[in-house]
Amino acid sequence: MIGNRGSGKKDGSQQSRIIRDALEGKVAEFALRETDRGDQLMSLARQAVEDGFDIVVAYGGDGTQSAVAGALAGTRTMMGVLPGGTFNYFARDLGVGETVEDALETLLDARVKSVDVGQIENLIFLNNVSLGAYPHILKTREGIYKRWGRSRVAAYWSVLVALRRLRNPMQLTAKVDGQSRHFTTALVFVARSAYQLDAFGLDGAEAIRDGQFAVLIAKARRPLPLLRSAFRLAFGFSAKDSDFDLIVTDNLVIETGKRQQLVAHDGEKTRMVSPFHLRVRHGDLRVLVPADDVSKTRGVAE
Template sequence: MGKDDAQICVIANPASGTVARNPDALTRAMEVFGTAAELRPFKGDPAKTAEAAAREGFKIIVAAGGDGTVAGVAHALAGTDAALAVLPLGTFNYFARGLAMPEDPALAAAAILQGAPHPIKVGTLNGRVFLNNVAIGLYPAILEEREAAYARWGRSRLLAHLASLRTILRFQKPHRMRLKLDDTEQLIRTPMLFVARSAYQLDQFGLNGGEAISDDRFALFLAPQQTRLGFLRLALRLISKRVDHGRDVMVATPARIEVQIPRRRRISVALDGEQLTMQLPLEIALAPDRLQVILPPQKAGQMGGSEAAV
């Protein structure tokens, strides 16, 4: 156990969006936790720090950062007795918002202290846990452009959107893929494959698939081969929640997905907002083990005994 027999370990990303803009945010949260929590900053992969904390016996491990930090901690905790809690200090915080976690750090810390653990099923990409989404094609290219902009100008949602626009205007490189969706196979040429495991994120963009996620499946979206103008139209329809399912995107709801790309061994992948290079084929499935997540009191009452993803 950590110093002073703390029951909570807070794993913080010093480079996360909110911490970089407002260093006092984490301080205010730690003041609310008091002696119940120990702070451990990390560099690189947060999973290593989370694994160590779980071995030491911490009951609650708080991922203080954005969706990438949360996914890394979740990867370490799935199937363990330790519960994941989220202190939303990133740029978009989709998973925390899906949990209805307050965005104010002090209020979020209070909600964690008053919350309750709840088991959920999470997705895996080649064995690595993800909570929101996995994508190949256009979206990883957007992340690469976004990180370059962050390094130069700092993190903000506006800058993220501008980087997305710049990528769309420059991107035109569809992939030829062999997809295995459950027991069916198909060949397809598409500039973007997007797999969702977050019903909340789908709702934010007016996309179908929330029921499939509750039914232990994924929502898979494929963009038809398009021009740059077509990409811009799709982006505008996503923002305004007016996507035409079937025309703008093709939708499937499989429980298992395998992606192969002829003559390629590795590919750039976006996983919960982090860009990774992964070995092909890509295998997407539900993790065999549940992840315990701390829900704020109001959300815990709504969820009841359900184990669906949030």
């Protein structure tokens, strides 16, 4: 098990004991490898693969799940998911349980499902990639978390604070199937989580279930219209076509006016060089899901 001590709000040592008690003795060999540095998660997972472990379990938020998935995608090593973050979209999408206790029950009575993952350049992502406003929201959220602690209220508040500070929209080109479309926008959101889109009342969830990206490009170019969209989403009002252009594809190139751009991916952020190549890697990650799962949310059961 790969654990991120920096995820969520709960007592990490207590959670580790619960996990160890539930799994130790039920497998041929159990090892717990923890870190409080997110940049070490992928190397820990890769080392676990090299050490010959059949299953690598990720305990933490969506950033932790994404880092471990990046090491396991394309291998035969199976991934287990234990939610330990704020939103846990990947765990919810898979239906493995929204608490550690429920997810542990899934691990002990599971089947293997090959699921799709997204890739931007050399990075694997599970839920979303975004350009424009959202990476700046993440920067704001980090400061709010440090001052007030992690919570959904703090996360939503960071959206409002960050949008108030935004001024300049992006000029970008999206290339799909040899065709180019030009946009002036404050936000591009490339989604791979059907659960997340359903939760926010946005179009594209069915496309994701069919193995595509739902690329949402905000029509709002300035903070105030974006703020109105954010309020509609926060209070459960569907935004859909009135707020976003939607592109459905499993392969695209996004080019921005800036050579370097801050890119948000599954709650993390990385500065990358434009143009950005994105593709869906179909069935490239083997994940443990409930034994009675028959859905096609993210892939095909083996």
